[in-house]
Amino acid sequence: MSKTVPRTMTEVARRAGVSQATVSRVVNRNGYVSDEVAESVTRAIEELGYQPVARRSTPEKEKAPSPTSPPGNMIALVMLDDSMDANPTLALSKLRGVEAAAANEGLTVSITRMHGGDPLPLTLQRKDIVGILLWGRSADSALKRALSHLPTMWLSSHAEDGGQVVLVGNEQAGRIAADYLIQHGVTRPAFLCLSPDRPAFAQRGNGFRFGLHVAGMESATFVSTESGSVPLDSLSRSEKFRIVATLVDQMLTSEHSTDGIFIPDDQITCLVYAELRKRAIEPGKDILIVSCGNEDAYLHGLHPRPATIDLAPEATGRLAVEQLLRLVRNPVAGKRASVVVTPELVLGDE
DSSP: OOOOOOOOHHHHHHHHTSOHHHHHHHHHTOSOOOHHHHHHHHHHHHHHTOOOGGGOBOSSSBOOOOTTSOSSSEEEEEEOSSHHHHSHHHHHHHHHHHHHHHHHTTOEEEEEEOOTTOOOOGGGGOTTEEEEEEESSOOOHHHHHHTTTSOEEEOSOOSSSSSEEEEEOHHHHHHHHHHHHHHTTOSSEEEEESOTTSHHHHHHHHHHHHHHHHTTOOOEEEEOSSSTTSOGGGSOHHHHHHHHHHHHHHHHHSTTOOOEEEOSOHHHHHHHHHHHHHTTOOBTTTBEEEOSSOOHHHHTTOSSOOBEEEOOHHHHHHHHHHHHHHHHHOGGGOSOEEEEEOOEEEOOOO
C-alpha cells in the first residue's frame, strides 16, 4: 500500500493564490490576514489535506519534534533607525527575501522599530521568537544584553565589530563602478559622497579607489564634511540639495576636471543630476555617472538613466534567514561570521 506524500506549504499557497508567508500567518494565527484570504487558505488546506509539521503524526504515535526544527515560530526583525525609509525599493526587496525564506520554514516575521534608549517592546519579549535580524547602523548595549540569549544576524552594514552579518558586496560594488568608468574611457574619475561616515558608503568608496589603483589610476574624492554627525536619512531634502550643490561646485572648480563619477547611492544621484543641469552640464554626455542601488523610485525620472549597481537585496534577505536558522539549529557554529552577496552592474541608457 503506497504512502500518501505530505503536502507542502508551497502547494497550499499556489492553490490559494497567495504567498507562503500568508499561508504561514493563517496556520500560525499570527499577523493580519483578511477574512476572505483566510477562508481561501483554509479551503486549500482542506482540499489538499495539508498538515503543518507540528500537527503531523504517525498511526502509532505522535512524531517527536525534529532536532533541526526551530523551537518557536517567529523571527523578529528590529529596525534600529530610519535607513529603510530612504531606500524604499531596496528595503522592500530585502523584506520580501526575509519573508519568503521564513515562510519556507513555516515561520512568521515580526517587524519592530527601536531607537537608542527605547524600552524593550513586548514583541521582543515573546517566548516563540527563534532569532533576531538587526537592520541599522548600531544597537545600544541595553538592547544587545536583552537579546543576548537569542541567535542574532545583522541584515545591514553596521558600525560595530564582530557578530554574524550578511552583507551586500559593498567593496565589490565599488570595484564594479571603477571597471565601468575605465571601460567607458573615463580618465579623471571621482567619488562623490554625501555621508562618508555611513559604513556601506565608505566600503563602496574604498572598493572604487582600489579598483582604480589596480588599473594604475587615482580618484578625486568629494565628500561632505558638514554632515558627518548627521545621518543621511535625517537630512531634509533642502539640506541634501545644499550639500550636494557644494560638492558639485568643488568638483567642477577642482584641477581634476572630472569626466566620470561614482555615486554610492541612487538617492544622491538624483540630486547630482539636478545640480549638474543647473550648471549647464549634461549627465551622461559631459560627465559619465555610475550609481549604486538600482532603486527605480529614484532612477525612473532620470534621463539618460545612469548605469547602477544592483545590490541583490532579496537574496540578502533570504540568506540572512538561512544563516540565522543555521545558528538556531547549531548554536556552537560560532559568534563571528560574515556572508557577502555579489552585486551586479545594471546598464543604463547607453
